[in-house]
Amino acid sequence: MCTQPVILDSTLRSSGAMEFEEALREKIVSQEEALQAMVNLYQVFSAGLNPPGRPVGSLLFLGPTGSGKTRIVEAAAEILFGDSRAVIKVDCGEFQHSHEIAKLIGSPPGYLGHRETHPLITQEALAATHTDKLKLSFLLFDEIEKASDALWQLLLGMLDKATLTLGDNRRVDLSQTVIFMTSNLGGAEIMELMQGGMGFVQPEDKPATGLDEKVERAAVEAARRKFSPEFMNRLDKVVVFHALQRHQLEEILQIELGRLQQRVLETEKRQFLFHVTDAGRQFLLHEGTDQRYGARHLKRAIERHVVFPLANLLATEQVRMGDTLCIDWDKRVGRLVFWKQSAEAASVTNRLNPKLAPIQVVGTAGGRSADAPAIVKARGAASHK
Ligand SMILES: Nc1ncnc2c1ncn2[C@@H]1O[C@H](COP(=O)(O)OP(=O)(O)O)[C@@H](O)[C@H]1O
Ligand SMILES: [Mg+2]
Secondary structure (H helix, E strand, O other): OOOOOOOOOOOOOOOOHHHHHHHHHHOOOOOHHHHHHHHHHHHHHOOOOOOOOOOOOOEEEOOOOOOOHHHHHHHHHHHHOOOOOOEEEEEEOOOOOOOHHHHHOOOOOOOOOOOOOOOOOOOHHHHHHOOOOOOOOEEEEEEEHHOOOEEEEEEEEHHHOOOEEOOOOOOOOOOOOOOOEEEEEOOHHHHHHHHHHHHHHOOOOOOOOOHHHHHHHHHHHHHHHHHHHHHHHOOEEEEEEOOOOOHHHHHHHHHHHHHHHHHHOOOOOOOEEEEEEEHHHHHHHOOOOOOOHHHHHHHHHHHHHHHHHHHHHHOOEEEEOOOOOEEEEEEEOEEEEEEEOOOOHHHHHOOOHHHOOOOOOOOOOOOOOOOOHHHHHHHHHHOOO
16 A cells, blocks of 8 residues: 655754754854854764764864864854863874873873873763763864874774773773864965965956865865875865955954953953944954964954953953943054943944944853843943933
């Protein structure tokens, strides 16, 4: 007997995966392929379909410096585990010699200093991020092109069998762990291609044809030249990150100012709001754009021109809880200037000119928007009466 077939939608993702994707998009600009790789991984894991006896996933991120390779892992940790630092991070450049490998896995019993070495990768450290709902851990090997041979051997073993044997012979099970690896290999080639591509005057309806493919091929070829086939064949996926363009840096500036506002709101005593005018943002973008360093340079510009002055203002008590600061570019002095609005004036300005409203705080640890501190809300409300 034939039953009526029911056509299923195999592209539909669970609400958990969709929420994860949305939260990740609030934190990560562009890098669509990386984003999809993360969401797919999450969906496969939550459906319980990750392969037994292997890590949950093994992803290699390639591409230029400051394009978000490390940040996407931290952002995912922030969303899933509530803390961007809930990642065991191995900076491969720091584990060049055999005694440094001991810092990673501990030294064998009987060795001098055996008791003092606390291995970085242990079952307990991995389990620290587990909750009743999500038994998952992140292990990140950053800048693997700097790894020593001994570290490579460890890494190959982990990818293959999802286990790591510590110095004292204890075994660490990595079958609930995602292994991320990043490398800046191919970054220079990508920059060259991008600059070549952007240098052409393209008709608007015709984007630089094949540029993305060329960029990807260049990065993957650089990785194949450097890394053994044995290693490349064990990876689930290689994702190439793209160099960020001006409008993308603009979005990152917005996100970073939001994170800074969040930090200010988390200070103990002097929570205040600030907003940066359009001219102020343009100045920061101008100061923070350097193709060689991607968004890293932008972050430095924010540190230098916003964080340090704000720290001075806080430390000298020139700003108080509930204040609203305006940060503007003053061409007469050639730098950003900071001025304080009274809470009442700020609320009136904000109503009259929503563009000047304090920047929106995007994404807290839980993925929700942050609220203004109680006192700011109370004063704002009072002045509306
Ligand atoms: N695509 C992106 N989306 C959001 N922020 C980014 C992105 N790329 C870089 N950043 C910002 O720049 C900083 C440096 O990026 P990072 O991920 O460490 O670079 P790398 O690709 O060299 O690992 C991050 O901490 C983040 O603040
Ligand atoms: Mg990095």
